[in-house]
Amino acid sequence: MGKLDNKTAIVTGGTSGIGKSIVEHFLNEGAHVICVGRDKSKVYDLLSNEDYDGRLDFFVADISEEEDISKLEAYIKTNYSYLDILVNCAGIWHTHRLEDVTYDEFELMFRTNTASVIFMTKAFMPMLKKTGGNIVNVSSIGGLERHIAGRSQYLYAASKAAVIQFSQLCALNYADDVRVNCICPGPTDTPIYLNRDFSWVKDQIPMGRLGKASDAAKVAVFLCSDDADYITGSIVTVDGGASLK
């Protein structure tokens, strides 16, 4: 028996890194998953896995576009009678010097990392209320009040801090019906890092290793399962202690 048997879940950013690991863990726990992304070919390995027995669906969407979120909403309402879980994981990470920050970069970062979380939540909250479902938003330790992110993460850190506040407000306002929690990964080995020099890890991560995508995925399974049925509004760091520094 899986921890997510008979649950239907949407996962954004499911084509890569942490999101793809969440999709895989959810499937292994029995869920039916609608993976949302721009490039279906990145999950052909999962789509062709017979163990998943038709429980993986893919919807092509750019989650920074309002129109694509509306199309996804219409697709889910037409094809699924209920929804239990929404995981907002899609995100981008760019760094800039302050003098290089532009409105275009600001818009790209906030539309992708922040607006997508807000408008996906707005679109699917009514369905989640009906099932007593839950939401997991993937922020970052860069968005935590207690931790100062890398010095050139002006836009990224601000976009992720907004996700934390938004999550807590939703948790409070929808506490009767829908649990809302937030995962804050620390540095995690995924394609988001184009520079593969990780020599800084030993200095910055007390536990001495980079995170794996599965570290955050296992927490997402827990938060979305009935084992976490009294947990809402939590901000869970998955960072080997990195945010303590």
Ligand SMILES: NC(=O)c1ccc[n+]([C@@H]2O[C@H](COP(=O)([O-])OP(=O)(O)OC[C@H]3O[C@@H](n4cnc5c(N)ncnc54)[C@H](OP(=O)(O)O)[C@@H]3O)[C@@H](O)[C@H]2O)c1
């Ligand atoms: N890795 C880390 O160290 C780390 C640390 C803290 C927080 N996080 C957060 O964890 C989340 C996942 O990151 P990751 O490390 O797994 O990165 P990743 O491997 O680069 O994956 C990012 C995912 O987001 C999707 N995405 C980006 N922009 C999109 C858009 N406009 N529309 C639809 N999908 C879009 C990507 O889809 P495509 O394949 O279509 O590009 C991809 O599936 C992000 O929110 C990130 O900020 C990561």
